Amino acid sequence: MTTEALTSADYIRHHLQNLTCGIREGHIHCAHDAVEAKEMGFWALNVDTFAVSLVLGLVFLVLFYRVARNAQQGTPSGAQNFIEWVVEFIDGSVRGSFTGRSALVAPLALTVFLWIFLMNLMDLIPVDYVPYLAEAMGLGHFKVVPSTDPNATIGMAVGVFFLVIFYSIKIKGVGGFLGELALMPFQSKNKLVQVLFMPVNLLLEGVNLIAKPVSLALRLFGNMYAGEMIFILIALLPFYAQWTLSLPWAIFHILIVTLQAFIFMTLTIVYLDMAHQEHH
Amino acid sequence: MNINATLLGQTIMFAMFVWFCMKFVWPPIMAALEARKKQIADGLAAAERGKHDLELAAHRSADFIREAKEKAAEIIALSDKRASEIVEAAKIQAHAESERIVVAAKAEIEQEVFRAKEQLRTQVSAVALAGAGKILGREIDAKAHNDLLEKLVAEI
Numbered sequence: 001m002t003t004e005a006l007t008s009a010d011y012i013r014h015h016l017q018n019l020t021c022g023i024r025e026g027h028i029h030c031a032h033d034a035v036e037a038k039e040m041g042f043w044a045l046n047v048d049t050f051a052v053s054l055v056l057g058l059v060f061l062v063l064f065y066r067v068a069r070n071a072q073q074g075t076p077s078g079a080q081n082f083i084e085w086v087v088e089f090i091d092g093s094v095r096g097s098f099t100g101r102s103a104l105v106a107p108l109a110l111t112v113f114l115w116i117f118l119m120n121l122m123d124l125i126p127v128d129y130v131p132y133l134a135e136a137m138g139l140g141h142f143k144v145v146p147s148t149d150p151n152a153t154i155g156m157a158v159g160v161f162f163l164v165i166f167y168s169i170k171i172k173g174v175g176g177f178l179g180e181l182a183l184m185p186f187q188s189k190n191k192l193v194q195v196l197f198m199p200v201n202l203l204l205e206g207v208n209l210i211a212k213p214v215s216l217a218l219r220l221f222g223n224m225y226a227g228e229m230i231f232i233l234i235a236l237l238p239f240y241a242q243w244t245l246s247l248p249w250a251i252f253h254i255l256i257v258t259l260q261a262f263i264f265m266t267l268t269i270v271y272l273d274m275a276h277q278e279h280h
Numbered sequence: 281m282n283i284n285a286t287l288l289g290q291t292i293m294f295a296m297f298v299w300f301c302m303k304f305v306w307p308p309i310m311a312a313l314e315a316r317k318k319q320i321a322d323g324l325a326a327a328e329r330g331k332h333d334l335e336l337a338a339h340r341s342a343d344f345i346r347e348a349k350e351k352a353a354e355i356i357a358l359s360d361k362r363a364s365e366i367v368e369a370a371k372i373q374a375h376a377e378s379e380r381i382v383v384a385a386k387a388e389i390e391q392e393v394f395r396a397k398e399q400l401r402t403q404v405s406a407v408a409l410a411g412a413g414k415i416l417g418r419e420i421d422a423k424a425h426n427d428l429l430e431k432l433v434a435e436i
Binding site: 020022037040043044045048054057059065067073087110149150151155159254 | 292302319
């Protein structure tokens, strides 16, 4: 019983381990377990996350670029039809949530949505396929879902956060942005009281500001990580019984995959819209 | 599940993807969509215009038909009038002609009568002479009595 439990724990641990590689003593070395990965510190790369997200991003961009280059204004057909449908959906979402004018927000939303969607979609690949394949190729670990790696989700959230700060300062100026942080939500006509309010305001608005990327990153990561975890747990069942749980979960997960991509995109739009709006 | 340089890599990758999408993917697709939107709008406007034109043309053709009908009626009325005029004129002419013919015939008849009378006179005088000759039992010398005969003829 104990050995059984241990192997199950090992199985789960193995599946949750990224292929973390770094340069050690002059040559590339990949971690064999979580402890070793941790010891590598910051200057290591989760090769699986990086490679899969790069490939998926390129798949998205190449597909869309090919269609965009040959886009016809006449009757669209095949791939152009599908891509126009996606683009119009994104454009509608942006027009619905974003009140300003920006050449960046719509393509940003498109990239966010499709990239995350494709990354999440990797969750539907049976959990054992890719690690076995990787093992056959000599790689100890391979996590195929980049969005279950906090590095990927935080990476995107940081990107969005930079954009929020950039546009806040661009639209309102440094003073306006800092004023928004320091002078809201508590306001007073009395100058002294206003100064007394400032630390409280800074704390509240600071938390508000930091909460944006954190919630973006952790929501996506948490959902996908939990989904992946359940797939792994289902994979512990005997092979003939797995489909009874994995099939409903996979079908439900199709919803989660799309929904999480959509939520990330919508929140990105909303945050940028808030960055574009002048408070008074 | 530890945070490492992947985060930086992901952020840079994200930025590059967004940049590429913004530069090369979004604008052409939107341009195509806008162009199509405009094309469709133009097409609808053209159809609307065509419909309007058709309505106008229908109005115009109705006007034309009405006008043509009026003109035709006018022409018919005019031609009727003209025909009756011609008939009247013909009647008058025919009447005049008949009058003329009657007059001519009368004149001819008179002439014929006159000629017949003349002939009759001559013949009667000849008959009278023959009769007289027979009665006298001798030949009257026509030449000798020519003056007498002519006087007789003139008398008859």
